[in-house]
Amino acid sequence: MVLEVRDLHTAYGLSRVLFGVSLEVGAGECVCLLGRNGVGKTTTMRSIMGLTPPSAGRIVWKGTDITGWPAYRVARAGIGFVPEDRRIFADLTVWENLDVASRGPRSHAGSPEPEAGHPRSVPASRPPLQWSIERVLELFPQLGGLARRNGGYLSGGEQQMLTIARTLMGNPELLLLDEPSEGLAPLVVDHLREQVARLKREGLTILLAEQNVGFSLELADRVYVLEKGAIRFSGPAGRLRDDEALRHELLAL
Numbered sequence: 001m002v003l004e005v006r007d008l009h010t011a012y013g014l015s016r017v018l019f020g021v022s023l024e025v026g027a028g029e030c031v032c033l034l035g036r037n038g039v040g041k042t043t044t045m046r047s048i049m050g051l052t053p054p055s056a057g058r059i060v061w062k063g064t065d066i067t068g069w070p071a072y073r074v075a076r077a078g079i080g081f082v083p084e085d086r087r088i089f090a091d092l093t094v095w096e097n098l099d100v101a102s103r104g105p106r107s108h109a110g111s112p113e114p115e116a117g118h119p120r121s122v123p124a125s126r127p128p129l130q131w132s133i134e135r136v137l138e139l140f141p142q143l144g145g146l147a148r149r150n151g152g153y154l155s156g157g158e159q160q161m162l163t164i165a166r167t168l169m170g171n172p173e174l175l176l177l178d179e180p181s182e183g184l185a186p187l188v189v190d191h192l193r194e195q196v197a198r199l200k201r202e203g204l205t206i207l208l209a210e211q212n213v214g215f216s217l218e219l220a221d222r223v224y225v226l227e228k229g230a231i232r233f234s235g236p237a238g239r240l241r242d243d244e245a246l247r248h249e250l251l252a253l
């Protein structure tokens with residue numbers, strides 16, 4: 001297992017949201033965190049990423065305890081986060097959005113120096129995929145045709161692809177994808193699924209948060225179902241795919 005999350009408790013001020021979430025992700029796996037709106041999927045990802053640190057529990061990344069690390073160090077250690085709100089730069093072109101990201105945590109220019117006494121990053125178990133603007137545009141060809149367009153003029157699907165593409169520019173080994181299919185038309189969702197599947201085939205490890213059961217079950221190897229801040233079910237994706245009654249029980253679908 002490359003990522004081990006143990007008994008995570010996270011709160012926003014006095015409002016407790018996660019009540020002992022544990023999950024694991026193996027190298028090269030696509031693991032889905034399924035659950036309805038408000039159950040804590042985003043909070044779990046923000047906790048892993050160091051954006052909303054947990055009040056208790058442990059996050060271990062390739063054997064190193066990264067609990068409490070600031071987000072930039074988590075990113076530099078090889079975890080990329082694609083947030084659900086798709087925060088791209090509306091006034092920059094597609095190309096510029098990617099170029100800015102290429103100077104992010106994993107490359108050297110402009111990135112902060114490691115803190116004294118801390119290793120620069122967790123040692124790579126294998127070299128992460130190395131992305132260039134050309135390579136990400138090859139993965140998302142429709143962005144290639146829009147390279148000079150401002151981010152603010154992209155459709156929802158194009159913005160989602162740009163958000164993923166931008167995160168890839170940091171050369172992550174693990175991608176945290178937060179509800180990528182949200183608000184997208186069915187055809188666009190199909191297309192996005194193909195691209196995420198391709199990333200997986202290229203060896204990227206993926207933790208996917210979704211409400212869209214169809215989208216997730218086609219991509220995921222294993223599934224965790226989250227309910228009210230706790231894991232209610234975990235198992236192979238096939239078990240949920242094949243068992244409509246179980247799906248209905250867990251997700252009311």
Ligand SMILES: Nc1ncnc2c1ncn2[C@@H]1O[C@H](COP(=O)(O)OP(=O)(O)O)[C@@H](O)[C@H]1O
Nearest residue numbers: 012015017035036037038039040041042043044
């Ligand atoms: N910044 C915040 N401050 C206070 N409460 C929040 C904040 N973000 C989320 N919550 C609450 O935490 C719970 C879980 O939210 P979230 O992790 O976003 O769920 P999901 O991603 O599964 O929809 C919800 O009840 C939500 O209202």
Ligand SMILES: [Mg+2]
Nearest residue numbers: 041042084179
């Ligand atoms: Mg969410």
